[in-house]
Amino acid sequence: MQPTLHLGSAWSSSWSIVGWMACRLGGLEVAENRIFLSRPDSPPKLKAISPSGRVPALHVDGPGGTMVLWDSLAIAEWLWERDPTCAIWPKDPVKRAYARCVAAEVHSHFDDVRNGLPMNLIKRWPIRDGLPSNVKLMARPGVRAGTDRMEAMWRDARARYGGPYIVGDEFCFADAAFAPMCSRYITYGVELAPDSMDFIASAMESPLMREWRARAEREADEVGRDIVMASP
Structure with missing residues (x-):
């Protein structure tokens, strides 16, 4: 079955x-x-x-x-x-260990970001009259610190493996773990550093994320x- x-x-x-x-x-x-x-x-x-x-x-x-x-x-x-x-993990054992560390950290941390910037793939900020501003949203407890840590992780991954994903050109489970986190910065119109926005764009335009976003659009219509x- x-x-x-x-x-x-x-x-x-x-x-x-x-x-x-x-x-x-x-x-x-x-x-x-x-x-x-x-x-x-x-x-x-x-x-x-x-x-x-x-x-x-x-x-x-x-x-x-x-x-x-x-x-x-x-x-x-x-x-x-x-x-x-x-394709869950990279074939190379060193890359696999790195990807596992990244995925585990995303899995067990960043609740402040999740709670402060709730995920919604359909709507975009500002909702009305510019309120609530994304400046205030980013000032919610732990959101900026969590964002800073994620940006550091993305930079480290790019420095090691060149991108566009966590371990280079292989989209693995570490990237899946980051995908909904990346979407939050698009939803709330938060402009991060250019290299971070490049990583976010790669995540959002990955084949699996594009497929999921299309599903979200269909569900919204339904x-x-x-x-x-x-x-x-």
Whole structure:
């Protein structure tokens, strides 16, 4: 039976992007189940498919029953163990170690940026009358410090491997982890240093991110852009 990947809304669920990209990089064909996270009936649906009550969650049926992977990094590592030749991690062991460090840091840090600049792939700042200004958004606790750290990571990666992605021309799971983070600076019209904006542009124009952005646009038309624009 085909595995099922449970996802949130394409325009606003940042971790769903990461889990979906992991499955694509890992070459795993999945059925998809979309859950709109902001609806009143969403919490029980989420608890039914994920012990953490969050997405993504990958369900894989096997002889011993259904295996549930409820974390994007765990999904990526399982996919790589399943097929070490896949595109989750670079083939070169040094690049692979570096990419793992980057992905782990993005996975476990930067909550201040996530909370201060909520992801929305559809709307653009300013929403109305220039408010709230992105200057104030960037002044929220931890947002500037987190942004500075990410910029340092991008510069280090470019210095080591030349870009356009974390380990050169190979788009791997480390880039998937960064993709929704990069989108925030586009949404809120935040101008970072030119080299950072170049990295962000490469991430946003990567084939997988372009495919996901197109999905977000379709969902916005389906749900209603007024509803999508009202989301955080």
